[in-house]
Amino acid sequence: MTRARTPAVAGWFTDAPGGFRLLGTRCSACSAVFFPPEGAFCRNPDCAGGGELLEVPLSGRGRVWSYTDGRYRPPAPYVSDPSVPWEPYTLVAVELAAEAMVVLGQAAPGVGVADLAVGMEVELVPGVLHEDADTTWTTWHWRPVTS
Structure with missing residues (x-):
């Protein structure tokens, strides 16, 4: 029987085209990058913009x-x-x-x-x-x- 391959933590890495990569988020306002990925707010205390958080491969x-x-x-x-x-x-x-x-x-x-x-x-x-x-x-x- 073949075992299902399941990420231990969903959304933290990918094996998509382009190779195996960790996934982070980048704030569109200050360009700060975070790992693990952030979905709610920019963690940079100096960021005044509160920009959109975009998924990025690290x-x-x-x-x-x-x-x-x-x-x-x-x-x-x-x-x-x-x-x-x-x-x-x-x-x-x-x-x-x-x-x-x-x-x-x-x-x-x-x-x-x-x-x-x-x-x-x-x-x-x-x-x-x-x-x-x-x-x-x-x-x-x-x-x-x-x-």
Whole structure:
């Protein structure tokens, strides 16, 4: 049986033509960009215009701003099987220069803290958060650029 592929958080990323991208919003009045997407109001405290919020794809590459590893089993609603030994995961904060923001995400499977360095270029790739009998819950990961 084929599992349905479902975003873990709807509206935060897309795999549409043009490639896998995170989705943000840009204020038409001040040009500030937000992630996660904002639907109600501009979060920029200096924005006097209160412009229309437009969906925009974010940069697919950035530079490592910071990183760490998670060596504990997080509490619910994180899904994990308590009967399986805990595997640490790596979190990466990535600076997207064009958007002037930092986005947090997990490193791609197989990428650990020893594989990262501040300032290193990384790229956005699709990832899997969890699978159950019917669904593959998708997310995003960051991996070092190799070329």
